[in-house]
Amino acid sequence: MNNDIRILEPKELWNNFADLNAVPRGSKKEERVIQFMVDFGNNLNLKTVVDPVGNVIIKKPASKGMENRKTIVMQSHLDMVHQKNADTVFNFDTEGIKMKIEGDWVTAEGTTLGADNGLGVAAIMSVLASKDIKHPAIEALFTIDEETGMTGAMGLQAGYLEGEILLNLDTEEDDEIDIGCAGGVDISIENSYNEVSTPTNSVGYTISITGLNGGHSGMDIHKGLGNANKIMNRVLNSVQDYIRISEINGGSLRNAIPRESFAIIAVYNSQKDIFLKTLKRISKDIKRELKTVDPNLEIVAEKTDLPKKVMTAISQTTLIKTLYAAHNGVYRMSNDMEDLVETSNNIARVIVKHELIQVLCLTRSSVETSKIDLANTIKAPFELAGYDVSLSGSYPGWKPNVDSEILNILTENYEKLFNSKANVVACHAGLECGILGTNYPEMDMISFGPTIQGAHSPDEKANIKSSQKFWKFLLTILENIPTRK
Numbered sequence: 001m002n003n004d005i006r007i008l009e010p011k012e013l014w015n016n017f018a019d020l021n022a023v024p025r026g027s028k029k030e031e032r033v034i035q036f037m038v039d040f041g042n043n044l045n046l047k048t049v050v051d052p053v054g055n056v057i058i059k060k061p062a063s064k065g066m067e068n069r070k071t072i073v074m075q076s077h078l079d080m081v082h083q084k085n086a087d088t089v090f091n092f093d094t095e096g097i098k099m100k101i102e103g104d105w106v107t108a109e110g111t112t113l114g115a116d117n118g119l120g121v122a123a124i125m126s127v128l129a130s131k132d133i134k135h136p137a138i139e140a141l142f143t144i145d146e147e148t149g150m151t152g153a154m155g156l157q158a159g160y161l162e163g164e165i166l167l168n169l170d171t172e173e174d175d176e177i178d179i180g181c182a183g184g185v186d187i188s189i190e191n192s193y194n195e196v197s198t199p200t201n202s203v204g205y206t207i208s209i210t211g212l213n214g215g216h217s218g219m220d221i222h223k224g225l226g227n228a229n230k231i232m233n234r235v236l237n238s239v240q241d242y243i244r245i246s247e248i249n250g251g252s253l254r255n256a257i258p259r260e261s262f263a264i265i266a267v268y269n270s271q272k273d274i275f276l277k278t279l280k281r282i283s284k285d286i287k288r289e290l291k292t293v294d295p296n297l298e299i300v301a302e303k304t305d306l307p308k309k310v311m312t313a314i315s316q317t318t319l320i321k322t323l324y325a326a327h328n329g330v331y332r333m334s335n336d337m338e339d340l341v342e343t344s345n346n347i348a349r350v351i352v353k354h355e356l357i358q359v360l361c362l363t364r365s366s367v368e369t370s371k372i373d374l375a376n377t378i379k380a381p382f383e384l385a386g387y388d389v390s391l392s393g394s395y396p397g398w399k400p401n402v403d404s405e406i407l408n409i410l411t412e413n414y415e416k417l418f419n420s421k422a423n424v425v426a427c428h429a430g431l432e433c434g435i436l437g438t439n440y441p442e443m444d445m446i447s448f449g450p451t452i453q454g455a456h457s458p459d460e461k462a463n464i465k466s467s468q469k470f471w472k473f474l475l476t477i478l479e480n481i482p483t484r485k
Contacts, residue, residue: 180426
């Protein structure tokens with residue numbers, strides 16, 4: 001399967017991607033991929049360094065005749081989101097991604113593919129290893145931990161880079177050129193609760209929310225996709241008079257729209273029939289509402305062993321009401337750029353177990369004040385209910401520069417190559433450009449990439465023809481980097 005990938009065009013790109021995908025590289029577990037990149041640079045006899053936080057920087061001199069061009073920074077992140085289907089047996093810590101070709105797409109077997117941002121990394125590797133590509137002096141910057149905190153970009157200190165132009169290869173539509181992005185902040189909510197013995201006149205059930213599409217909590221947040229944590233809370237709210245909650249386990253990563261949630265509950269024997277009837281009704285309502293965007297949604301209750309402990313009635317009510325009050329999805333659209341989500345929140349993770357409640361969110365915005373406004377909106381009901389709420393990992397957005405020199409180069413060459421105009425956009429994802437700009441404020445930045453769909457979910461796939469278009473575009477840009485002034 002992975003060998004089939006290696007014969008795709010452009011071969012250098014797909015071979016480097018296959019090599020990279022053989023290395024486990026989850027966020028905050030990048031030791032092996034860091035060493036992989038160090039070995040790659042050293043084997044090419046290129047200057048290779050690892051900075052104090054783990055970013056890898058590989059420098060390559062200009063090709064012959066390009067010595068008078070501006071030095072560029074080519075940047076992508078090494079880590080990938082780890083998501084798999086519930087029925088997929090796979091260990092991200094020890095196994096390489098199992099890839100396959102489906103029509104004009106490359107995808108993975110039941111897991112995320114890692115094209116975000118592996119194709120960008122592979123493209124940079126291909127340029128570094130090439131002997132015939134025309135390019136200016138290159139500083140290849142491979143950052144770590146982009147997906148769960150952007151600590152690599154935030155930890156990159158001034159003085160490591162000299163480049164005047166940054167090419168970030170981390171967007172997901174090949175007809176778009178990105179000149180701005182959202183910043184973000186993590187919201188962590190905790191509370192303890194008392195467990196009591198489960199009423200003896202009860203029967204155990206597991207409620208399962210499955211089959212949702214999920215997706216990127218920035219790029220896909222405007223699509224109205226189902227959030228498993230909000231759906232579970234809505235279901236529990238509808239049946240709360242007939243049940244007691246023992247455990248909830250919903251969602252996974254902050255930057256992934258949650259696809260699944262599971263709750264273990266006790267149902268009063270005397271209320272079992274009305275519980276099942278109410279559950280059937282609310283399930284039908286929710287599935288009807290989401291049938292267009294999430295046609296495979298399943299809401300199922302199955303008998304299980306009766307749990308020994310459950311939440312107190314007051315803790316259960318407080319949890320359900322505060323989660324109901326917490327905003328999820330688009331909060332505000334931009335007034336400055338058409339169809340751009342300005343501010344949003346993703347209720348990414350809900351855990352209730354062993355007398356501890358945890359709710360994890362990621363709030364994004366291209367406007368710093370709006371980001372904090374929404375964070376405070378989410379904090380308020382939880383703090384009123386006695387929960388502890390903390391904000392962490394805040395990172396800035398990237399303010400668009402419509403007068404950018406590199407933007408003009410990209411738009412002109414895109415039109416020449418493809419006989420159409422590129423869409424110049426800002427995105428609601430968290431690109432690293434804004435963070436990198438804090439220590440390198442004079443660097444002219446741009447972002448582009450091949451078409452990738454379903455990032456951050458097991459449905460992730462990369463378009464083969466688009467990769468060829470992206471590669472052609474990248475090589476043209478490298479040839480047309482302006483001269484030093």
